[in-house]
Amino acid sequence: MDINEKQVGPREAAMLGGAPGVPSAGRGPAVTGKPRQKDYTHPAAGWGAAVSVGKVVAASGVPGQAAKALFTMNHEGSGFDCPGCAWPDATDGLKLDLCENGIKHVTWEMTAKRAGRELFADAFELVGRALRGLDSPHRAAFYTSGRLANEATFLYQLWVREYGTNNLPDCSNMCHEASGRALQASLGTGKGTCDLNDWEKADAIVVMGVNAASNAPRMLTALSDAYRRGAQIVHINPLVEAASRDTIVPHEILAMATFRPTRIGTMNVQPRIGGDMALLRGVAKATIEAGAVSPDFLDRYTDGFEAYRNLVVTTSWEDIVAGSGVDEEQIRQLAGVYIRSERTVISWCLGLTQQEHGVDTVREIVNLLLLRGNLGREGAGPSPVRGHSNVQGNRTCGIDHRPTAAFLDKLAEVCGIDPPREHGLDTVATIEAMRRGDVRVFVGMGGNFVLAAPDTAYTSQALRQCDLTVHVSTKLNRSHLVHGRDALILPCIARSERDVQKTGPQSISVEDAMSEVHLSRGSKRPASPYLLSEPAIIAGMAAATLPESRTPWAEYTDDYDRIRDTMAEVLDGFAGFNRKVRDRLGFRIPQPAREREFLTPSGHAEFSAAALPDLEVPPGFLMLSTMRSHDQWNTTIYSNDDRYRGLRGTRTVIFMNERDMADRGLAEFDRVDVTSLAKDGTRRHVYGYQAMRYDVPPGNAAGYMPELNVLCPIGDVSSQSDQPLMKHVVVEIVASA
Numbered sequence: 001m002d003i004n005e006k007q008v009g010p011r012e013a014a015m016l017g018g019a020p021g022v023p024s025a026g027r028g029p030a031v032t033g034k035p036r037q038k039d040y041t042h043p044a045a046g047w048g049a050a051v052s053v054g055k056v057v058a059a060s061g062v063p064g065q066a067a068k069a070l071f072t073m074n075h076e077g078s079g080f081d082c083p084g085c086a087w088p089d090a091t092d093g094l095k096l097d098l099c100e101n102g103i104k105h106v107t108w109e110m111t112a113k114r115a116g117r118e119l120f121a122d123a124f125e126l127v128g129r130a131l132r133g134l135d136s137p138h139r140a141a142f143y144t145s146g147r148l149a150n151e152a153t154f155l156y157q158l159w160v161r162e163y164g165t166n167n168l169p170d171c172s173n174m175c176h177e178a179s180g181r182a183l184q185a186s187l188g189t190g191k192g193t194c195d196l197n198d199w200e201k202a203d204a205i206v207v208m209g210v211n212a213a214s215n216a217p218r219m220l221t222a223l224s225d226a227y228r229r230g231a232q233i234v235h236i237n238p239l240v241e242a243a244s245r246d247t248i249v250p251h252e253i254l255a256m257a258t259f260r261p262t263r264i265g266t267m268n269v270q271p272r273i274g275g276d277m278a279l280l281r282g283v284a285k286a287t288i289e290a291g292a293v294s295p296d297f298l299d300r301y302t303d304g305f306e307a308y309r310n311l312v313v314t315t316s317w318e319d320i321v322a323g324s325g326v327d328e329e330q331i332r333q334l335a336g337v338y339i340r341s342e343r344t345v346i347s348w349c350l351g352l353t354q355q356e357h358g359v360d361t362v363r364e365i366v367n368l369l370l371l372r373g374n375l376g377r378e379g380a381g382p383s384p385v386r387g388h389s390n391v392q393g394n395r396t397c398g399i400d401h402r403p404t405a406a407f408l409d410k411l412a413e414v415c416g417i418d419p420p421r422e423h424g425l426d427t428v429a430t431i432e433a434m435r436r437g438d439v440r441v442f443v444g445m446g447g448n449f450v451l452a453a454p455d456t457a458y459t460s461q462a463l464r465q466c467d468l469t470v471h472v473s474t475k476l477n478r479s480h481l482v483h484g485r486d487a488l489i490l491p492c493i494a495r496s497e498r499d500v501q502k503t504g505p506q507s508i509s510v511e512d513a514m515s516e517v518h519l520s521r522g523s524k525r526p527a528s529p530y531l532l533s534e535p536a537i538i539a540g541m542a543a544a545t546l547p548e549s550r551t552p553w554a555e556y557t558d559d560y561d562r563i564r565d566t567m568a569e570v571l572d573g574f575a576g577f578n579r580k581v582r583d584r585l586g587f588r589i590p591q592p593a594r595e596r597e598f599l600t601p602s603g604h605a606e607f608s609a610a611a612l613p614d615l616e617v618p619p620g621f622l623m624l625s626t627m628r629s630h631d632q633w634n635t636t637i638y639s640n641d642d643r644y645r646g647l648r649g650t651r652t653v654i655f656m657n658e659r660d661m662a663d664r665g666l667a668e669f670d671r672v673d674v675t676s677l678a679k680d681g682t683r684r685h686v687y688g689y690q691a692m693r694y695d696v697p698p699g700n701a702a703g704y705m706p707e708l709n710v711l712c713p714i715g716d717v718s719s720q721s722d723q724p725l726m727k728h729v730v731v732e733i734v735a736s737a
């Protein structure tokens with residue numbers, strides 16, 4: 001019996017793909033017919049995307065409303081912010097700058113199912129009673145998925161801290177925790193320093209570890225513009241993804257009519273999984289060897305360059321080539337691109353962060369940028385691609401299990417509460433605490449915790465041990481079925497819907513990946529007149545939990561301007577929030593690092609000098625990365641197809657190098673069993689996947705989340721960021737018996 005079955009029993013193990021001899025089904029629609037793979041040779045976006053959107057809008061069951069919603073999405077001033085990704089809106093506003101996946105995301109949110117008033121009547125009291133009954137506030141944990149708007153976020157953390165804990169795990173713990181920590185250590189800010197204008201001015205854009213065509217489609221517009229003005233665009237990815245080829249930009253109707261694609265890449269580099277840090281070091285080495293550094297900048301603004309240079313000079317090309325999986329000649333070519341560029345932007349996403357050495361890798365990006373002063377000037381700098389549409393705003397507004405003393409002091413002073421000072425639990429620590437019985441109440445503000453978190457069987461067991469689980473959601477999902485002794489599913493108003501409170505229609509605000517904050521107002525009639533907004537639900541739970549509270553919960557709900565007034569006093573850069581956020585394009589949170597003011601202990605940008613990681617796997621094992629398909633939004637699966645990777649009809653595949661397949665005697669779509677090897681030596685299995693030939697370097701493999709989360713061991717987190725190693729799963733792949 002394997003680890004999955006021991007934890008969840010044979011029936012559920014079969015559903016999770018962990019039953020020997022039973023082919024895994026995946027989490028998409030029922031599979032019919034045989035899967036197919038044919039390389040996708042058309043440009044990304046364009047007509048393929050348009051056809052796909054038409055199908056989704058029709059299938060939403062509310063085509064008229066869906067079409068109307070699409071025309072108000074991302075229109076500054078009046079519309080609502082696309083709840084899809086965090087890519088900023090075009091600076092000149094009002095292009096039809098939507099993407100196919102944003103559209104699928106919005107229409108999927110619209111459903112014909114309804115919930116009535118009676119649902120909320122007892123719910124708040126149940127939550128309040130359960131929380132008041134715990135012997136310590138630390139026995140509860142409060143998860144946030146990155147969809148929560150700024151105002152609701154602020155209320156949520158206020159409730160949790162007034163109640164008495166910093167147990168605020170969030171999806172960012174699985175996403176960009178490494179980026180935040182790295183940028184904080186190097187530059188004294190947890191965020192990137194670039195905006196879209198910088199993307200428009202860069203001579204070279206380096207895109208690392210992101211599947212842009214699927215997950216940040218509006219980046220394609222920026223890349224094709226950059227290509228047309230002659231910028232160099234380098235894609236660094238073990239998989240050659242569609243974004244590195246051609247695109248037809250969605251709003252360019254003429255290009256769509258004439259099928260005239262624009263190139264969106266000038267160079268592809270294919271490192272081994274986890275090899276980015278060694279690759280970056282190689283580029284730094286060649287840059288230093290060529291004497292192409294900026295001594296004045298280094299002198300004036302940085303700290304630790306000498307130590308870094310010594311480390312780079314003594315790192316051998318042999319180690320760099322072995323560690324990156326890229327040959328010296330190509331690394332030198334890449335360095336040539338970097339050296340010839342006056343202004344360089346380096347952008348990255350999960351391929352770099354969900355690794356053991358994620359923090360070191362992001363710091364190596366900064367090291368490389370610092371060498372040539374690519375920081376705090378136009379067209380240059382680090383630019384992480386954030387995930388959820390407001391994941392960055394969540395952090396800004398207080399979702400942090402490790403809050404700073406300065407933030408807590410301010411919160412105490414302005415809100416008259418006594419927040420706890422000890423750090424709280426992150427996502428993985430919360431799961432482990434639930435499993436031990438130390439956390440008894442779990443609240444999820446959005447998200448699909450059981451499927452998004454690592455080690456599905458373990459996490460299921462942990463949630464089932466709770467006294468109470470509460471989910472505030474716009475859509476039903478698997479987490480609603482894997483619950484504690486008592487369970488609440490509270491539906492809420494979605495971002496595309498009208499939110500009317502006592503003082504009239506309300507707007508909420510969000511922050512995009514480039515620190516721009518703007519208002520968002522839904523226009524669609526809510527699914528039911530009895531639905532409550534997220535701020536109203538949070539305030540209702542808070543008032544029931546804290547009967548003595550002097551926080552004006554009801555007033556906050558009546559008028560979100562009141563929430564913003566308090567936020568303006570607590571949060572740095574939010575003075576005049578209510579006024580500034582009503583500007584046509586919103587406002588930008590000040591970024592000291594952008595002005596070359598570094599809030600680090602030394603007052604300078606800090607070089608890091610970390611050793612290259614050891615990526616060796618035991619003989620016969622492969623390194624597997626989990627990722628999204630084109631037709632999914634995290635745990636929401638739209639179909640079994642992955643258009644740009646040319647795959648149709650299945651999700652339970654393992655992308656493998658041809659040579660690794662031959663070594664195992666595997667032909668295309670042969671069934672395989674996959675076993676992961678945890679740091680602690682335990683093994684987890686999925687059965688009856690299908691092997692698929694793909695352009696990945698030998699020794700590397702890939703497959704889809706959330707199905708493969710079954711294989712991600714709960715204890716395998718980075719010692720640098722505590723992030724689960726979702727792009728670094730050591731696996732053994734054998735032909736199914």
Ligand SMILES: Nc1nc2c(c(=O)[nH]1)N[C@H]1C(S)=C(S)[C@@H](COP(=O)(O)OP(=O)(O)OC[C@H]3O[C@@H](n4cnc5c(=O)[nH]c(N)nc54)[C@H](O)[C@@H]3O)O[C@H]1N2
Pocket residue numbers: 084085101175208209210211212214215216236237238239241271272273274275276349350351352386387388625626627628629630632633634635727
């Ligand atoms: N349509 C759509 N959009 C989304 C999402 C969605 O699910 N659907 N999710 C949103 C969220 S929350 C996030 S965080 C982002 C995620 O956006 P991505 O980071 O693009 O997400 P993944 O699909 O996990 O893709 C990881 C990419 O990294 C590459 N990769 C894997 N290992 C390595 C490595 O070691 N080095 C390098 N250089 N590359 C590697 C993979 O080949 C893949 O291209 O997208 C956001 N946008």
Ligand SMILES: Nc1nc2c(c(=O)[nH]1)N[C@H]1C(S)=C(S)[C@@H](COP(=O)(O)OP(=O)(O)OC[C@H]3O[C@@H](n4cnc5c(=O)[nH]c(N)nc54)[C@H](O)[C@@H]3O)O[C@H]1N2
Pocket residue numbers: 083144145146147148171172174175176350354387388445446447448449451452453454472473474475476477492494495534626627628633634635636705706708709712726
């Ligand atoms: N193996 C593996 N696992 C991963 C990753 C990976 O790359 N590999 N990526 C990780 C990353 S980057 C992330 S961000 C997490 C995602 O983790 P989560 O954020 O927990 O998951 P989602 O699938 O985005 O959550 C979708 C659910 O959120 C609810 N929802 C949607 N919109 C709203 C809203 O406006 N309000 C409320 N209240 N609820 C809403 C709906 O009920 C929907 O079913 O997954 C992580 N898990």
Ligand SMILES: [Mo]
Pocket residue numbers: 171174175176386387388
């Ligand atoms: Mo994410």
